[in-house]
Every structure is written in structure tokens, then in C-alpha cells.
Amino acid sequence: MKRVYPMVIAISICICMTIFLPRISLAQCTCAGGTIITQVVQVDTNTAPSILITFNKFTNTSLQALTCMTITDTMSVVASTGVLNTIPSLQAGVRFKPEVNYTIKGPGGLLGSNDNQVSHGPYDLGPYGDPTDYLLLGPDTIFNKVVDFNTPTNAAPYTGTGTVSDTLTFGGGTTTINGNNFTFTEQSKYWGTFVITYYTCPPVALATSITNFTAVQNGSTILLQWLTNNEQNNYNYEIQVSTDGSQFNSTGQTEDDPASAGSTTKHQYQYNTDQINVGKLYFRIKQTDASGKISYSTILVVNPGGSGDQSISYQTYPNPATNSLVFQFSSPQTGRYMMELVNTAGQVVLQKSVTLAGASQLRLDLSPKPPKGLYFMRTTDLTHKQNYVSKVLIN
Numbered sequence: 001m002k003r004v005y006p007m008v009i010a011i012s013i014c015i016c017m018t019i020f021l022p023r024i025s026l027a028q029c030t031c032a033g034g035t036i037i038t039q040v041v042q043v044d045t046n047t048a049p050s051i052l053i054t055f056n057k058f059t060n061t062s063l064q065a066l067t068c069m070t071i072t073d074t075m076s077v078v079a080s081t082g083v084l085n086t087i088p089s090l091q092a093g094v095r096f097k098p099e100v101n102y103t104i105k106g107p108g109g110l111l112g113s114n115d116n117q118v119s120h121g122p123y124d125l126g127p128y129g130d131p132t133d134y135l136l137l138g139p140d141t142i143f144n145k146v147v148d149f150n151t152p153t154n155a156a157p158y159t160g161t162g163t164v165s166d167t168l169t170f171g172g173g174t175t176t177i178n179g180n181n182f183t184f185t186e187q188s189k190y191w192g193t194f195v196i197t198y199y200t201c202p203p204v205a206l207a208t209s210i211t212n213f214t215a216v217q218n219g220s221t222i223l224l225q226w227l228t229n230n231e232q233n234n235y236n237y238e239i240q241v242s243t244d245g246s247q248f249n250s251t252g253q254t255e256d257d258p259a260s261a262g263s264t265t266k267h268q269y270q271y272n273t274d275q276i277n278v279g280k281l282y283f284r285i286k287q288t289d290a291s292g293k294i295s296y297s298t299i300l301v302v303n304p305g306g307s308g309d310q311s312i313s314y315q316t317y318p319n320p321a322t323n324s325l326v327f328q329f330s331s332p333q334t335g336r337y338m339m340e341l342v343n344t345a346g347q348v349v350l351q352k353s354v355t356l357a358g359a360s361q362l363r364l365d366l367s368p369k370p371p372k373g374l375y376f377m378r379t380t381d382l383t384h385k386q387n388y389v390s391k392v393l394i395n
Contacts, residue, residue, distance in 0.1 A: 037198040045191045054163040055196045069158060069199065071166075074147050075192035080138035081174050082185040085125040094179035095121035099172050100142040100188060106166040107157035116142050122178070137174075142188075156376050160344050207287040207295035211317050214330045214360070215283050215300040222271040222302055224283060229264050234290035239269045242282040250286075273304045300330050316377045316390035321366065325392060327379050329360040335383030339364045341392075342376040349375065370394055 039055050058069065081098040085091050101115030118140045126132030157164055174184040213226040224239060236255055240248040254267050273281070281304060285297035298315040314329050327339060333356050341350040341364065349370045354362045362379065377390040 037200060039196040041194040041196075043190070043192050043194065045189050047187065047189050052165060053194060054165045055194075057158055057160050057162055057164055058198045058200075059159070059161055070197045071195070072147065072197075073192055073194045074145050075143055075190060076141070076145055077143040077188055077190045078139045079142050079172070079186055079188045080136065080140070083125070083135045083137060083174065084183045085128050085133040085181065086183055087181045088127045088129065090127060091125040091179050091181065093122040094125065094182075095119065095177040096123070096137060096174055097177070098137055098140060098174045098184075098186065100170065100186075101172060102168055102170045104148065104166060104168050107164065111166065112148055114143070114146065114148065118142070125182075139189075156342050156344050206319060207285065207297050208318055208320075210285055210287060210297040211326075212328060213285065213297050213300060213315055214328070215302050216331050217273075217302055217304060220273050222273060222281070222283075222304070223268060224271060224285075224300075225266065225268040226285060226297065227264055227266055236288045237267060238286040238288070239271070240284050240286055241271065242284075243279055248282070248284060279303075302330075314379075314388055314390075316392055319390075320393035320395045322395050323366055323369075325364045325366065325377055327362045327364070327377060327388070327390070332356075332358045332360050333381075334358055335381055337362055338380040338382055340378045340380070341366075341370065342378050343370070344374055344376075366394065 037058070041053050041055070043051065043053065055071075077100055079098060079100050081096070083096060097117050097119050099115065099117035101113070103113040104111045118138075120137045123135055124132075125135060170188060170190075172186055172188070174182075174186070176182055209229045211227045211229060214224070216223050216225075228235070228237075236253060238253045239251050241251045242248040251271060252269055254269060271281075271283070281302050283300045283302065287295050287297070298317075300315070314327065316325060316327050318326075325341070335356060337354045337356060339350075339352045339354060339362055340348050343349050350364060350366065352364050356362070364377075372394055375392050375394055377392050379388045379390075381387070
């Protein structure tokens with residue numbers, strides 16, 4: 001069997017992906033709410049060997065913070081294949097399979113791949129040099145409005161200033177059945193729509209004194225617990241709940257203990273779930289100090305329905321950080337984890353491997369201490385193939 005690759009089309013385009021940043025500490029809403037910023041790029045029918053499509057990165061401002069981002073492409077590809085018999089004798093009953101495949105790479109590595117093929121034949125091709133020695137197959141619709149969806153784990157290259165591109169590389173060829181003395185030429189036409197969407201929401205003050213915030217389900221109740229550092233008199237803590245991660249309502253409150261002023265204090269609240277509501281619940285703590293200043297904890301997500309897809313909630317603190325970072329799950333976990341501090345250029349600055357056995361907390365010492373600025377805390381669950389990303393500031 002003979003396989004020839006006469007034409008490889010390399011195309012730099014935007015690809016389909018979703019980046020979830022569920023623990024960005026400056027933002028108090030999720031992908032379910034907030035402002036939507038969209039860029040759309042249309043690609044008409046094209047046969048060029050390469051085409052570059054770029055889009056603007058998202059730049060965090062004092063007015064908006066990135067919650068999550070999606071990049072979606074819908075692509076169609078039509079291909080034609082020319083087949084030439086290369087020997088001076090009849091090639092009878094030969095079947096051909098033209099194929100087109102592509103791989104998608106972004107700044108963080110491989111994002112996805114796809115391939116498809118069609119079958120033709122059997123055909124009889126005359127001897128080489130005879131007018132019947134050549135056959136044109138197609139045009140064949142290889143992909144028809146195929147929507148790609150990928151989830152890159154590194155959001156850093158897509159935030160900041162300037163532009164960023166992803167690369168889609170086409171390949172292909174033709175295989176034969178019952179024959180091997182052929183050469184092939186392929187021509188592909190492609191077109192599509194590329195949509196980049198940023199989901200943002202206004203940043204709010206983070207209650208940096210609230211740490212170890214956890215939400216653990218026990219039957220029909222959810223136990224919320226948190227610590228407050230350097231407890232002050234006349235502080236109020238309002239427990240808020242939401243069903244969409246955007247609109248929060250008060251469900252109860254706790255107050256400080258005057259006797260614990262200046263110390264670390266543990267707070268807890270028991271939330272009774274509504275059995276009719278089987279969707280996800282979002283929890284946060286609203287802190288009000290003696291002067292009336294308001295700040296919020298990070299958001300935790302609990303799925304009372306459970307049954308296998310229970311959402312794992314987590315938080316990264318302190319934020320801003322000075323000497324160390326703590327990554328904490330809302331419930332005990334078991335497995336191997338990789339902690340990585342990533343700068344806005346996508347470079348890993350610090351790295352640490354950690355094993356948990358029924359524990360919920362991982363710690364990364366900032367040593368050697370990186371320069372001050374914005375970073376991403378990326379925690380990878382090597383056992384269960386999950387990734388968690390938080391945005392952090394280093395002072």
C-alpha cells in the first residue's frame with residue numbers, strides 16, 4: 001500500500017475552547033452571569049496554504065474582571081483528490097480512501113484533533129500514458145459545520161495586552177485497497193465562523209481575613225465553615241446563596257465574639273437544602289466591618305443532587321500573597337497533585353508535587369519569591385485528570 005502526502009495545509013486560526021476560571025478571587029459572579037464581550041471572525045471559502053486569524057486578549061481593568069472565556073469555531077471542509085496510475089498496465093477494481101485530518105495547538109500545547117475519510121470505488125484505471133490512467137475523486141464534504149470544543153488548562157496566554165493566535169494544521173492523503181502503484185494530489189477548500197467570547201463581571205473587594213472557607217454536604221444539610229484572622233469587634237458575617245452564581249440572597253448571618261477580638265476565630269453555619277431544588281448552589285460570605293465597609297469571600301459551589309458529578313469547590317488564599325499560597329478543597333481529597341505558579345506569559349515560575357490522603361489543603365511556598373504582579377495558580381489532579389485555576393496577586 002502506498003501513501004502520499006502531496007499537500008499539507010497549515011492554517012493558523014481561532015479554535016473552539018472553553019476556559020473556566022471558577023476561583024478568580026476578584027470576581028463575585030460565574031459564567032452564568034456578568035457582561036459578555038464577543039469577537040466574531042468570518043472566513044470565506046479559502047484554498048490558501050495558510051491563513052492567520054488573531055483576536056485580542058482580555059485585559060483586566062478596575063471595572064471588569066475575567067470570569068471565563070469561550071472560543072468556538074464552526075468549520076466546513078471540501079476536498080478533491082486526483083489519482084494517477086503509475087505503471088504500464090491496467091489497474092482493475094481498485095478502491096480509494098481520501099482522508100483529511102487536523103490538529104489544533106494553542107500557546108499551552110495540543111488542544112484537540114479531528115479526522116474523517118470517505119471511500120470511492122472500485123474503479124478500473126488504464127495503463128500509465130493512456131487517457132484513462134487518471135481519475136478525479138470528489139469533491140467530497142469531509143467536515144460539514146463541525147463545531148470544535150476544547151478546554152485548555154492554561155488561561156495565562158489569553159489575558160493581558162495585544163493579540164494571541166492558535167494554530168490549526170491540516171494533513172491528509174489517500175490510501176488504496178487492491179492496488180499500490182498510484183500518486184495522489186489533494187485540494188481542500190475550507191470556511192467557517194470563529195467566535196471569541198469573554199465573560200466578565202465587576203470586581204468586588206475580597207475579604208482577605210476570611211480563610212479556610214468550606215462547604216460540605218451531609219444529607220439534606222450543607223455545613224459552611226470559615227476562619228477569620230485578627231477578629232475585630234462589631235464585624236457581621238452574612239451567608240448568601242445563589243442558584244445561578246450571579247444573583248445572591250441572604251440566608252442567615254453570624255456575628256463576631258467580642259471575647260475573641262484580635263485572634264483567629266472559627267465560624268460555622270448550617271444550611272438546609274430545598275429538596276425540590278436539585279441544581280447547584282453557590283455560597284459566599286458577605287463581611288461588614290464596624291465602619292460599614294463590605295467585602296466578600298470567594299464563591300463555593302455545591303451540587304445537592306450529588307450522584308457522581310458533585311462539583312468540587314476550592315479556594316486559593318491569601319490573595320494578595322507574600323510568602324506562601326494555600327490551595328484548599330471544600331472537602332477531603334485523595335490523590336496526587338501538581339501545584340504550579342504561572343506568570344502571564346504562560347511560564348511556570350514555581351512548581352511542587354503534593355500527595356493528599358483524606359486531606360483538603362495544599363501549600364506552595366513562594367521561595368524563591370517571584371517578582372510582584374499577577375499570576376495564575378494552577379493545580380492539577382494527576383489521579384483524576386482535573387485542573388483548577390485561580391488568579392492571584394503576589395506582593
